[in-house]
Amino acid sequence: MNMTKILLTGLLLLLMTVAVGIGLAWAPDRSVDTLKTRWAAAPSRFIELQGMQVHLRDEGPRDDPEPIVLIHGTSASLHTWDGWTAALKHQRRVIRMDLPGFGLTGPAPDGDYRMERYADFIVALMDQLRVRQAILAGNSLGGGIAWRTAVQHPDRVSRLVLVDATGYPLQSTSVPLGFRLAQIEGLKPVMRQLLPRRMIEASVRNVYANPDQVTPELVDRYYELTLRAGNRESLTQRMKLRETDALSAGLIPGIRQPTLILWGAQDRLIPEPSGQRFHQDIAGSQYVVFEGLGHVPQEEDPLRSVAPVLKFLALQP
Template identity: 85%
Template sequence: MRISQGLRWLALAVFLILAAGIGLSWATDRSADSLKARWATAPSQFLEVQGMQVHLRDEGPKDDPEPILLIHGTSASLHTWDGWTAALTSQHRVIRMDLPGFGLTGPAPDNDYRIERYADFIVALMDKLQIRQAALAGNSLGGGIAWRTAVQHPERVSRLVLVDAIGYPLQSTSVPLGFRLAQIDWLKPVMRQLLPRRMIEGSVRNVYANPDKVSPELVDRYYELTLRAGNRESLTQRMKLRETDALSAGLIKTIGQPTLILWGAQDRLITEPSGQRFHQDIASSQYVVFEGLGHVPQEEDPERTVQAVKAFLN
């Protein structure tokens, strides 16, 4: 009798703990309009491209003959380039955007998140801004988009900056929890309603070499922009794709533009041997490795990493 009553109390306690956990993690979609006040302050603007209202920032001298486009990675946003932008806009026109499926831009109308589709999006954006040719810089997924654009539309890309870019089969030693969960089909209905802020914090800390640099505001940005309506579904669609295979090597070897390759030595998601392979496969490339930095070196230490970019552009 006492054992049975004790089990009932234990079951009730477990239920209450689970209910409290779900309550704290409950996170429904937020509209783009509700997020703009915090994440689309000046000089943000929205431009219609391919049926989307694309969130972008266009800064620096408009007469720059060679603008630079900054392309963020998976689950990031244009804000990841704040430090680089501040350092470059005195001499260069710098354009950065939230890619389809991420940030305030939100999901693509056709739900197509293949690399080649993103490359066409970059060119469509350049057309809208009346930019004939530009330098492209990208981190992670954004790096893959940058080099793929150079392959598909070589006449539109003057040079490349690849920052811990995708392109070869991954040899990850650690993958953020959020990325792993996004690949589990049966969790999709749950993940549309639940998003523990602590999980986002853990994922961001995972891609930094020094987790102490991950501030509450940084976690807020990743967390709130993930909640933008449609972004969680877009992430699951994107994570289903497997594009870093042997075929990429053949494409990468065709890149003829001058290329700067930057890598965080402590990147555990796309480990440093991938950077070496980019350098081997792109004939006209320079390679710089940053000790003490992880998968997003442009965000973790913008002052140190942008120096190599300045020298390359000038």
């Protein structure tokens, strides 16, 4: 009898522990309206484009003949470029947006997250803003979108800045936990309702060379924008395309725009040999490696990582 009581008590404690864990991780979708106050303050605005309300920031001189368009990576948002924008906007017009499937823009109505579709989105955005030609800069997925746009629409892109960009088959030495889970089909129903904040924190720390620089506010941003209604499903759909992205690597040697390639030496998601390969394949490209930085140099050290960009564009530091 005593043994039965012990087993029942143990089972009850286990169930209580599981219940508490689920309660702490319980994270249903959030509407855009509940997120705008914190993450869409001025100069944010929303524009109607391709059936979406695209979250956008457009700063700097309006008479700039070649604005700089900044494109973020997977599960990030336009906020990843805050430091670069501060350094550039006094001399150049700087446009950044939340891509379809991420940030406050949310899912694409057609669920199409192929690279060629993203490239067409960038050009449609430029058309909407009456930008004839632009300098494209992108990090990770955003870098892949930048060079793909340059290939698909060469007359619309004057220069490229590729920051730890996608393009070649991945040889990751470490993949953020959130990305790994998003690729497991059987977890989709669970992941729609559960999102431990610690998992997001671990994923962000994974792409920084110095995890101590990951602040609670930074984790809040990634966490809360992941909860935007539809974004978790979009991430799952996007992750399915990662291997097919590399099938377009043969297009990279055809890039003719002046190109600056920036890489974090401690990038474990897209290790630095990929940067060397971009440099080899793009004729006349410039290549800068940052010691002590990881996959998101523009976020981890904005001032150091933007310095070569200022030089590349012949701007004042």
